[in-house]
Amino acid sequence: MSTTEEILGRADANDFEAILSLTNTAVDEVEHVVKNGADTIYTWDYDKGRRPQLETLYEKAKKGQWNGETDLPWDVDVDPEKEARAMFEMAGGMDQMIDLQGTGCENWGEKEWIDFNIESQNWSLSQFMHGEQGALICTAKIVETVPWIDAKYYASTQVMDEARHVEVFAKYLNTKLTGHYPINVHLEMLLDDIVEDSRWDMTYLGMQIMVEGLALAAFSFMHQQSQEPLLKQLLRYVMSDEARHVAFGVLSLKEVYQDLTQAEIRERQEFAFEAAVRMRDRFLSQEVWERMGVDVKKIIPRIWENPDRLEFQRLLFTKIVPNCKKLGLLDAGDAWLRRRFEEIGVIQYENWVDTSEEVDAFAISDELEAAAAAAGV
Ligand SMILES: [Fe+2]
Ligand SMILES: [Fe+2]
Numbered sequence: 171m172s173t174t175e176e177i178l179g180r181a182d183a184n185d186f187e188a189i190l191s192l193t194n195t196a197v198d199e200v201e202h203v204v205k206n207g208a209d210t211i212y213t214w215d216y217d218k219g220r221r222p223q224l225e226t227l228y229e230k231a232k233k234g235q236w237n238g239e240t241d242l243p244w245d246v247d248v249d250p251e252k253e254a255r256a257m258f259e260m261a262g263g264m265d266q267m268i269d270l271q272g273t274g275c276e277n278w279g280e281k282e283w284i285d286f287n288i289e290s291q292n293w294s295l296s297q298f299m300h301g302e303q304g305a306l307i308c309t310a311k312i313v314e315t316v317p318w319i320d321a322k323y324y325a326s327t328q329v330m331d332e333a334r335h336v337e338v339f340a341k342y343l344n345t346k347l348t349g350h351y352p353i354n355v356h357l358e359m360l361l362d363d364i365v366e367d368s369r370w371d372m373t374y375l376g377m378q379i380m381v382e383g384l385a386l387a388a389f390s391f392m393h394q395q396s397q398e399p400l401l402k403q404l405l406r407y408v409m410s411d412e413a414r415h416v417a418f419g420v421l422s423l424k425e426v427y428q429d430l431t432q433a434e435i436r437e438r439q440e441f442a443f444e445a446a447v448r449m450r451d452r453f454l455s456q457e458v459w460e461r462m463g464v465d466v467k468k469i470i471p472r473i474w475e476n477p478d479r480l481e482f483q484r485l486l487f488t489k490i491v492p493n494c495k496k497l498g499l500l501d502a503g504d505a506w507l508r509r510r511f512e513e514i515g516v517i518q519y520e521n522w523v524d525t526s527e528e529v530d531a532f533a534i535s536d537e538l539e540a541a542a543a544a545a546g547v
Contacts (some may be wrong), residue, residue: 171436178445184460184513186304186474190449190466194355202358208369210314222321223421223526231327231414232534238338240429241541246400248346253398254287268476273468282339286462288348293458294392297352301341301385302360305415307378315370316422331411338404346400349456362446363441371426375438378419379497383489383525386412391485393521406534412504413532416489416525423497432503441497446490446514480515486500486518489525496524 175181180188192325196202223375257372263283280285309328316322343521353361385407393405427435454473456466473479491511494500500508500520511517 173391174438178447183447184420184474186471189270189356189454190456190470192355192359193456193460194358197352199352202387204365206311208311208315208370208373209365209368211317211370213317213319213322218323219278221318221320221421221425222303224318224324224418227414227418227421227529228320228324228327230533230535231324231331231411234410234414234533234538235327235330236511236534236538238334238341241538242338242404242407244329244341244345244402246398248400249278249408250288250291250348250397251284251358252283253396254291256397257287258284258504264476266274267478268472269428270472273414273472274464275462275469280329282462282493284370286458289458289461290455291348292343292347293351294539295339295347295352297337297452298356298385298388299343301357301361301381302332302339303351304364305377306336307361307380308364308373309398309415310453311373312370318422321418321422328411328418331415335408335411338408342404343402351461354452354457355358356448356452358454360445363444367398372438372441373421374419374423375441375468376445378415379423379493380442380449381492382412382415382419383488384449386414386488386525387486391482396530397401408534410534413525413529416493417529420493420496420524420526425498427499435499435502439510440496442499443510446487446511446516450514453483483517484516488510488519488522491516491519492522492524495525496526510514 173181174183182188213510237371258280262271263280263286265276265278265457270278306329309325309332312325312378313322313329316325345411360376364373364381367373367376389409389412393402393409396402396405406444427438432437456470459466461468491500494507494511500511507519511520
């Protein structure tokens with residue numbers, strides 16, 4: 171059993187000084203090297219369908235493939251300033267919600283808040299792109315490390331999916347927006363921990379359940395908010411894949427976790443908690459404030475307690491909590507993870523539908539087939 175200090179590197183999960191003292195210092199880095207600590211496993215058991223739910227998912231994945239270059243309307247003209255202005259006209263600046271006196275942005279007017287919205291969009295899409303590359307690397311790792319042939323087959327389709335996701339987010343950033351951001355340090359720490367871990371199920375837990383569970387919720391939120399037709403379709407297509415990915419994690423780990431000891435389950439609970447806090451910290455957008463010339467140590471504590479931010483942060487956990495429950499992680503042992511999720515205020519989602527049950531609701535295979543028929547393919 172580990173202490174919060176051992177899990178997070180700080181005794182208090184909400185210690186702003188500690189959270190904000192971390193920053194990406196390698197902003198000019200082009201390559202980032204991480205040691206993959208896991209064994210590569212061959213299986214000589216080629217009996218396809220031994221795990222029927224994974225086999226079904228593999229067949230769905232084959233039908234759900236789309237082409238990032240030709241299936242999205244890249245000819246849509248995107249005007250980031252117009253989008254940012256529309257958002258400002260709808261919600262105003264943060265001075266509408268928070269007392270900003272003494273933070274350095276108390277005198278911002280329309281122009282600064284619109285610039286802030288433009289930067290926030292660049293930042294959000296950049297972090298999605300980096301997270302997608304994390305998923306690409308992790309899924310390739312799962313192909314190597316998982317001992318079941320049905321899982322290797324399925325994971326190989328996910329490698330293709332994630333390559334497409336990196337590709338479309340990078341293209342959107344390069345051709346439609348106004349700049350990139352380097353990877354957020356909290357996201358990078360989590361991705362490094364997932365890749366370094368030697369236990370193959372930890373890749374699933376960190377990536378499929380936590381990172382992708384949160385991404386699915388975040389994409390849904392952005393999809394609802396955005397009025398921009400290209401981004402809306404891009405997100406809907408990406409979400410159709412992500413729902414399968416999270417379901418893959420749930421279906422695989424459910425089997426594995428049945429046979430773990432109490433001590434092993436506790437390690438998984440602690441890793442899930444670490445991932446939850448790292449992702450929450452990554453959403454503080456500290457790099458946007460820095461780029462706008464605002465002292466993050468002044469502004470972030472003000473924003474922290476804002477009801478809108480809390481609501482958004484909670485919404486991000488709508489997939490993670492029911493999926494952890496389905497895996498038995500919430501209540502195993504002394505219900506350690508339930509108590510942590512209570513502390514960070516997200517336990518209310520425990521009875522929402524888990525992703526293995528809703529994967530078809532996100533599917534676009536009928537739409538792809540209709541488009542192919544119309545094109546005479
Ligand atoms: Fe993805
Ligand atoms: Fe994914």
